[in-house]
Amino acid sequence: MKIAVAGKGGSGKTTTCAVLARTLARSGQTTLALDCDSNPNLGISLGIGEDATEHLISVRDAVDAGDEEHALTADDLVERFGVDAPDGVRLAVVSAIQNPEPGCPCCGISPEQLLGQLARPGRVVVADFEAGLGTVMRLDANPIDVVLVVVEPTAKSLEAGRRVAESVQKTGVGRVVVAANRMRDDEDGARVRTAFPGLEVVPVPDDPAIMDAERRGVAPLDAAPNAPGVRALVDLADQLLSRR
């Protein structure tokens, strides 16, 4: 199963992706989390801490600089350059580098191609996409099970999300589900519904516990497992799994 998480920067992609990955792992799935962002922060939200997150980037930078041998296959990349995160999630940073070797499975192919190579029966791959439209627009040759469009009920975020959803729908590469973060009231609900007519929208309540976790650099799932915002994301993961 392949899940891509997309949307505007700061709308909550990484947090959503992390709770999703760990929840799927907790329910017994072999789960791989791919950080496709050129500014990778998924490690922090998964709960491995700032230093380990920085280490993953330094390894990627070393490959870029020619100081580290390239991985031979996509699986080798996950094996050698990935780390174990809580609940058994395997995390790898696969963002584009400055000096890729064309065709190299660890750096010469796009994150969305890599996603295709790493997916297999019995494994869920959850990919935290680069903010904006770039990766989503290149998805057309690489079908995916679910594209989770993460938005918050602000004009900017909804406009970005709307374009992402439109792009995915046009190519028909996968089912679009909208995760609406930081929802406060009926007006927010109306804003999101208006932006995504006919699409499945999962509201996630605005939750200070998530912001507190982000300020502290810890996983929301560890810091506040029962906070309403976190619960909504856990439910979303369960729902994606059961409706597969």
Place this chain on the structure above:
Amino acid sequence: MRVAFVGKGGAGKSSLAGTFARVLAATGQNVLAVDSDPLPGMAFSLGVKQTDAGLPDEAVEEYEDEGRRRYRLRAGLTGKGVAEQYAVHGPDGVHFIQLGKARGPRWDNARQHFAYQRVLDDLPDDGWSVVGDLPGGTRQPFLTWGRFAETFLVVVEPTSASLLTGRRLARLAGTATAPRVMAVANKVRERHDAERVAEGTGLGLLGLVPLDPMLDEADRLGRAVLDHDPAGATATAVRLLVDVLRTETEPV
């Protein structure tokens, strides 16, 4: 002055850059606000109705160079000409151009993209200020989108991910021999937050902007915070940023 706002997605770059551009324009300066993100962000913060303010096709011409298709500004059209003829006129007299609309799938942005780059290389000089809203993240903003800037402001909120991004940007700035790079602490709740930003990024702090529920409300309504709450916390803090930067960049 030529200033570019960088930082993690969601840190508040567009909100601060858009407000900054208008505040500067309101002092009577010619200000060109440039948004390097194909998705509209700065337009909302400027209060510009048109969210796809890319260059029109007529401003761009195609040519061949060693068999490759390339684009440049129409013959005789300068960066200043673009600012005067094609920029969208926003509130407070601000001029605005955007990289151009991004619509998928397989949207071809080559024409607008290269034209926009040419504008960045030929920005109006005499008497114009430029305020840039750069793409989020760390993709070499100092060498590419921000190459026009004399000052980079790294917008950082006191979250772990935003601080990490600020630190990476500070490191990249060091290797790119970028001009002056300073931090702006955004969404500050307590005094310690600003210190955390300065310490976490290792950058000098130009100023701080408090966490502002009115900005959040303006964002939800799709309004510029300067129109929604003209005398509020964000507007006041950005006015101070403009003053401090003007004092530092302009000889008395």
